[in-house]
Amino acid sequence: MNRILAIIERDLRRFRRSPTLIVVSMILPLVQLVVLGYAFGGKVKHLLVGVVDQDHGLPAVRLQALARAVAANALTFTTIPYGDQTRALRDLRDGKINAVLNIPPQFSRKVLAGANPRIALVEDNTDQFSASTLEATFNQMLGPYNQKAPPPRLSANATLAVVEIYPYVPYIQYLLSGTIVLAVFVSAMIGGGIIYIDDKARGLHEGYLVTPITKFELILGFNLAGAARAIIAGLVLVTFGSLIAGIPDPFNPARLARLLVLVVATALALISMMFLFMVRVSDPLVPRATFGVLNTLLFFPSGAVYPINAFPAWMKVITVMDPFTYAVHGFKELILKNTGLLAISSDLAFLAAFTVGAMAAATLLFRRTL
Amino acid sequence: MYDIEVENVTKRFGDFCAVDRLSFTVEHGEVFGLLGPNGAGKSTLIRMLTTLLPPTSGTARILGWDILRSANQVRSAIGVIPQAMTSDLDLSAEENMGIFAKLYGIRREERRRAIKELLGAVDLGQWADKPVKLFSGGMRRRLEVARGLVHHPRVLFLDEPTTGLDPVSRVAVWEMLSRLRRQRDLTILATTHYMDEADKLCDRVAIVDHGKLVALDSPLKLKASIPGRNILEVSFSAVPQGWTETLKALPEVAEVKAEDHIFRISSHNGPRTTIELIAAARTAAIAVTSLSVQSTTLDDVFLHYTGHQLRDSLQTPTAYTSAFMYERK
Numbered sequence: 001m002n003r004i005l006a007i008i009e010r011d012l013r014r015f016r017r018s019p020t021l022i023v024v025s026m027i028l029p030l031v032q033l034v035v036l037g038y039a040f041g042g043k044v045k046h047l048l049v050g051v052v053d054q055d056h057g058l059p060a061v062r063l064q065a066l067a068r069a070v071a072a073n074a075l076t077f078t079t080i081p082y083g084d085q086t087r088a089l090r091d092l093r094d095g096k097i098n099a100v101l102n103i104p105p106q107f108s109r110k111v112l113a114g115a116n117p118r119i120a121l122v123e124d125n126t127d128q129f130s131a132s133t134l135e136a137t138f139n140q141m142l143g144p145y146n147q148k149a150p151p152p153r154l155s156a157n158a159t160l161a162v163v164e165i166y167p168y169v170p171y172i173q174y175l176l177s178g179t180i181v182l183a184v185f186v187s188a189m190i191g192g193g194i195i196y197i198d199d200k201a202r203g204l205h206e207g208y209l210v211t212p213i214t215k216f217e218l219i220l221g222f223n224l225a226g227a228a229r230a231i232i233a234g235l236v237l238v239t240f241g242s243l244i245a246g247i248p249d250p251f252n253p254a255r256l257a258r259l260l261v262l263v264v265a266t267a268l269a270l271i272s273m274m275f276l277f278m279v280r281v282s283d284p285l286v287p288r289a290t291f292g293v294l295n296t297l298l299f300f301p302s303g304a305v306y307p308i309n310a311f312p313a314w315m316k317v318i319t320v321m322d323p324f325t326y327a328v329h330g331f332k333e334l335i336l337k338n339t340g341l342l343a344i345s346s347d348l349a350f351l352a353a354f355t356v357g358a359m360a361a362a363t364l365l366f367r368r369t370l
Numbered sequence: 371m372y373d374i375e376v377e378n379v380t381k382r383f384g385d386f387c388a389v390d391r392l393s394f395t396v397e398h399g400e401v402f403g404l405l406g407p408n409g410a411g412k413s414t415l416i417r418m419l420t421t422l423l424p425p426t427s428g429t430a431r432i433l434g435w436d437i438l439r440s441a442n443q444v445r446s447a448i449g450v451i452p453q454a455m456t457s458d459l460d461l462s463a464e465e466n467m468g469i470f471a472k473l474y475g476i477r478r479e480e481r482r483r484a485i486k487e488l489l490g491a492v493d494l495g496q497w498a499d500k501p502v503k504l505f506s507g508g509m510r511r512r513l514e515v516a517r518g519l520v521h522h523p524r525v526l527f528l529d530e531p532t533t534g535l536d537p538v539s540r541v542a543v544w545e546m547l548s549r550l551r552r553q554r555d556l557t558i559l560a561t562t563h564y565m566d567e568a569d570k571l572c573d574r575v576a577i578v579d580h581g582k583l584v585a586l587d588s589p590l591k592l593k594a595s596i597p598g599r600n601i602l603e604v605s606f607s608a609v610p611q612g613w614t615e616t617l618k619a620l621p622e623v624a625e626v627k628a629e630d631h632i633f634r635i636s637s638h639n640g641p642r643t644t645i646e647l648i649a650a651a652r653t654a655a656i657a658v659t660s661l662s663v664q665s666t667t668l669d670d671v672f673l674h675y676t677g678h679q680l681r682d683s684l685q686t687p688t689a690y691t692s693a694f695m696y697e698r699k
Contacts, residue, residue: 006472010458017460017501203454210420210450211473212442370422 003213007221008228011191015229025190025229026236029183033241036305037172044133047077048097050088057108063119066145067101067138076137092124099123099134167248169336176245177331178304180237181324184266185298187233191226192274193287201284209368219363223271230267238263247335258334258341265351266327272358273323279365298324326350371434373398373525373557374419379428381414381581388414390581391428396559396574401551403572404561405668411581412561413453416529419559420450432525446474449523451514453530459503463494463513466502467520474521481520488516491553492546508539512546519550526551528560532567540564544571565668575668579676589668596674599666600640604647605632607657616654620646640665 015021051067053060064079071078080097082088088100102120110117121138123131199205208218238259242250249255277294278287301308301315302324311319319325330347333339341348374396381389389411396402404412417423419430421441429436435443457466464485471481489495492512502510511531518526531547532540544567551558562568568575569589577585577592585592593599606613609631617626622639637643640663651658 002472002475006469009472010461010469013465014458014460202456203452204456204458206422206450206452206454207456207470208473209422210445210448211470212445212475213473369424370417 003211003217004221004224007208007218008225011195011225012228015191021190025187026183026233029179029186029233029237030240030244032182033172033175033179033237034244037170037175037245040171040175040305043076044130045075047099047130047134048080049077049134050080050082050091050097050100051103052082052085052088052100053103054085054105055103055107057111059108059111059117060103063103063145066141070137070141074137077134089122092122095124098127098130101138166337170246173245173247173336174332175305176241176247177328177335178299178302178324179241180234180263180331181266181270181302181304181327182295182299183237184230184234184263184327185270185295185324187230188226188267188270188274189287189291189294191229192222192271193278193291194284196222196226196275196278197281197284197287200282206370209370215366215368216363219275219359219366223268223275223359223362226271226274227264227267230271231263234263234267235260242335255334255338259331261341262327262330262334262344262348265348265355266323266330268355269323269327269351269358272355272362276358276362276365279362280367298322301325302328304328323351323354372396373400373433374402374559375431376415376419377429379415379418379425379430381411381418381423382426388581389418389425392578392581392583393428394576394583394586396557398557399551399555400573401547401558401560401571403568403575404559404578405563405565405568405575405672406561406578407563410578412578413529414581415578416450416527416559416561420448420527421445446521447524449518449521449526451511451518451526451528451531453533455507455510455514457502457510457513457517460501462499462501463489463505463516464498466513467517470517471520476521484520484522488519489513491550492516493542506539507535508542511535511539511543515543515546515550519554522554523556525557525559528558530561530563532562532564540567547571565672569668577672577675584675585671592668592671593666596666596671600637600643601664601666602635602637602640602643602647603632603660603662603664604635604658605660606651607659610654610656613654616650617647620650 049067049071051064053064064081067079070076077098079101082091082100085100085102088097088102091097092100100120100122102122104118104120107117107119109115121134123134125131213221238256239250277290281287297318300306301311301318302322303319304324308316308319308325326347330344330351333344333347337343372395374394376392376394378391378393379389380387380391392411392415394402404415406412414423418425419432419437421437421444424438429438431437432444433447435447437444457463458469461469467485467488468481471484476484485498486495489498492515494509494513494516497505497509502513505513515528515531518528528547532543535543547558547560548571550556560572572589574586574588575592576583585595587595610616614626614628614633617623617633617635620635620643622637622643623635624638625636627634635643635647644661644663647661648658
């Protein structure tokens with residue numbers, strides 16, 4: 001046990017004396033949380049919509065008034081009147097506006113005759129987010145426009161009442177779970193990948209190998225030392241990330257204790273995975289070169305930034321095997337739903353089994369000689 | 371029983387034979403030097419003897435323990451100071467020692483006592499709590515030696531312990547090793563490519579070239595084993611006709627080379643040739659204007675046995691040579 005503690009002590013002393021490393025491993029995910037959280041979390045606003053009225057009838061004027069009302073309140077778009085359809089379409093292609101609302105000739109006549117009146121929304125679909133937002137907004141706007149008379153007090157139609165059991169979850173809160181796992185991963189990558197291989201290349205491991213320490217003690221020592229650093233990074237992210245994202249009651253002791261359990265399980269799983277990847281590597285460039293690939297391969301299929309139900313079948317295979325998936329799911333349950341550990345027992349079980357499997361494989365592959 | 375027994379040890383890396391059927395023994399308390407150029411196989415041999423590399427064939431025993439079958443007993447009994455300086459720069463000397471003492475399972479009280487005593491022995495007592503990054507190369511090497519002794523090993527392996535050090539630090543390191551050897555009853559096996567070090571400090575020297583043992587004896591006997599033990603460099607006030615032939619005819623002279631007015635005379639017996647030379651000059655009525663007598667060095671021995679000077683050679687690229695790695699200062 002003393003030997004394992006010696007390895008942990010060495011790593012933690014070095015970690016404590018490398019402030020830059022601490023900042024990089026913890027601040028980077030926090031910055032990512034803020035930037036990604038606010039970049040993707042907001043509603044699309046102030047899109048420019050050119051309006052070409054080729055009809056000039058009363059229904060067309062009413063439609064434009066409704067559009068201006070939406071523009072003034074929801075601020076989703078701003079209308080720009082065009083007298084000429086050709087010019088409007090040219091501006092659309094030149095990227096000066098985002099869409100053209102075309103009210104064709106005879107629109108008013110068809111409205112009054114109830115003869116399938118149609119308007120056209122010509123949109124720049126290279127930006128799918130803006131295009132779908134405009135489409136949804138205009139479809140929503142046409143509902144009241146088509147309403148001929150005030151609705152009856154008691155509707156004969158079946159309606160859907162939506163009840164949200166949790167308070168509104170902004171995207172930055174949704175992203176927090178993934179960011180905590182990312183911070184643990186960055187720390188595992190630095191400790192279990194970059195520093196481990198650099199030490200090996202500098203001959204520091206020779207010092208360990210000439211002592212009577214066993215293979216298992218070495219691997220366990222390396223893993224626990226790396227996990228200790230990753231746990232620190234994870235806890236910093238849990239604390240500061242919760243504050244930044246505005247998680248309610250972030251310092252509830254019971255909640256923090258549950259989060260600590262999951263941070264530990266996540267750190268052990270990710271650091272043992274990293275050692276398994278690096279156990280036979282000796283070139284210091286390898287962990288640096290694989291960092292980005294591993295990050296993309298593990299982070300995005302985990303459901304950290306987008307629901308996994310939307311993934312294609314091949315990606316779901318990665319999702320099932322990826323320890324990130326279970327860690328992210330666990331953090332979402334604990335942070336967004338404030339559940340107990342029982343609700344994430346399957347996630348914890350997977351992470352524990354993954355840790356044992358990866359450590360066993362790393363011990364088998366580890367060479368006790370140079 | 372010998373402290374170190376090496377029997378036909380061979381190490382191959384693919385087609386390249388780094389160590390070729392080496393055999394020798396080292397007695398208890400001996401300082402044994404492995405002398406050879408870079409790439410001769412010295413470090414590979416040390417790595418095999420310290421259980422870091424398995425030999426391709428042959429065997430070796432340290433204090434009677436087989437390096438393959440009883441590797442853990444060997445590791446407990448030896449101290450290793452590798453070629454690369456491997457102390458943690460961010461940690462203090464005391465902390466570096468403490469970590470290694472724990473790795474050898476030394477108890478707290480014993481650990482504290484051993485660290486204090488060893489840091490004092492290598493003259494680093496006053497710098498015990500300072501980070502190693504502030505140490506000079508010589509101080510760091512002394513710390514590595516202290517670290518290698520923290521668990522009271524009986525055999526100490528040093529791989530080029532003075533490479534990269536300035537002359538003053540080199541002398542300090544070797545003096546410290548001589549002192550520690552006496553105080554701690556150590557057997558030392560050290561590699562070096564500094565001939566003067568091997569000459570002054572080793573009881574016996576093995577010359578290794580291309581992985582093979584080409585000579586093994588005490589420095590004195592090795593020097594005595596080659597012809598022309600002394601070189602005389604002499605100049606005269608005038609050079610009479612046929613003077614080179616006269617010098618060649620002097621007793622014990624092996625060879626005479628004339629360069630301008632300086633004569634280089636190889637002699638089997640420097641003192642006797644010197645006396646005869648002065649007598650011959652007096653007879654010829656010329657004065658000896660300068661005279662120096664040099665003894666044979668291990669450089670001459672190395673040249674004699676290998677046919678070449680110490681030279682550089684290509685080595686297999688390692689992670690050390692990666693473009694990304696920076697040099698530890």
